[in-house]
Amino acid sequence: MGPIRVHKKRKVDKKMEPSNIASGSSEEASADWFDALAKKIASNLNSSPSKGLDSFESMFNMSRKTFEYVCSLAREHMMVKTHCAFSNGKPMSLYDQVALALRRLSSGSSLITIGDSFGTHHSTVSQVTWRFVEAIERKGIQHIRWPSTENELMEIKSKFEQIRGLPNCCGAIDTTHIVMLLSTSEPRTDVWLDSKENHSMPLQAIVGPNMKFLDVFSGLPGMFSESSLIRYSSFYNKCQNGERLGKKERLSEEAELQEYIIGDSAYPLLPWLLTPYQGKELSQTKADFNKRLFATHIVAQRALARLKDVWKIINGVMWRPDKHKLPRIWTGGLQFS
Known part of the structure; x- marks a missing residue:
């Protein structure tokens, strides 16, 4: 593989702004989204959020601002693909998918461990993570x-x-x-x-x-x-x-x-x-x-x-x-x- 190809920078339009990157869900775009996610993971792991997953940075190794920018890069590619859902049938939003992929990549935990913590099958973890990699490779390579x-x-x-x-x-x-x-x-x-x-x-x-x-x-x-x-x-x-x-x-x-x-x-x-x-x-x-x-x-x-x-x-x-x-x-x- 040669040096990764460089694409020209694209100007971020309103569709890419943080307020719109969670499929129009104001609940997802708010701080409540992360609080709900942290509680869900803690519940699935039978632990408390204070054990290393109590802050945005500790979970994803990046700030919330960077996370929102990453979502803006991944949105177009990830939201037009196959429907993804949690084990209870609830559809995954863009935020959910990016969070799952980032957690897999930034923690290095196994597919099964990540799937159990997020409440989804390990095959979904694999699918979402690879789609995220493809999205970032396409849109973020200008960095x-x-x-x-x-x-x-x-x-x-x-x-x-x-x-x-x-x-x-x-x-x-x-x-x-x-x-x-x-x-x-x-x-x-x-x-x-x-x-x-x-x-x-x-x-x-x-x-x-x-x-x-x-x-x-x-x-x-x-x-x-x-x-x-x-x-x-x-x-x-x-x-x-x-x-x-x-x-x-x-x-x-x-x-x-x-x-x-x-x-x-x-x-x-x-x-x-x-x-x-x-x-x-x-x-x-x-x-x-x-x-x-x-x-x-x-x-x-x-x-x-x-x-x-x-x-x-x-x-x-x-x-x-x-x-x-x-x-x-x-x-x-x-x-x-």
Whole structure:
């Protein structure tokens, strides 16, 4: 899978406003909706809402404002599909469906656990969650994109330089692995083994100084290391062809510096990808550069750590996931983490 395609931003019209995203139900759009949901879950779990589900943020890992925006993105796709209902036959509203999907993705709990807590069958949880993933992939992907204007790129460079003085830096690249438990009957499972002997799928990400995702690449087996993974990405091809990271900044009369991203020592040193100096006996200049690079590169590590914290379904071991669909599952977490 190449970097996720970017769609142009669409202006949100009145149909997308929070007051209209619950299928016209003023009860759903009010605070009463969440109170009723929290009580229902507590009742189904024979517990009290105070056990970690007493606030909007603790249940969905996002604010109510963000939740309403997510609903506006998902509305068109999710409300024209197959009818979904709770076990008692009551139809699910848009809010109900988005809440169920977000709870599944942000908690990482099983289909059965989520179904029991919401009062619906686990097959409904699976169906609603996948429709939500499709909706967010279609409507929200504009949140993951490379800067489209010179002003945007200049702002990124300026903020990176403010961290530890690296000029003309456009991004930080890092990779995390989504660990999977695969069936022993699957053919060629060995290709999914990574350097830690886990079956996994790597997710490569380039982030900005504010930990916003600028480019992602995934879909290949765990056997691919960072140095080989990057060469299969369209980002690599664009940089090699001069379509990206080609502008130079003059540092002095004698020196100029090309745009670049930074990575750790697992990545190859390229004209547009700077990595740390290797070796134990480094000069003071090289050691200082490494310190600057490490301090700046940490934004990529933090962004991926936050992604797994927000989208807990990919944190830990995923049980026999559909490897063709897996890269699409974390797109929502990339956008809202």
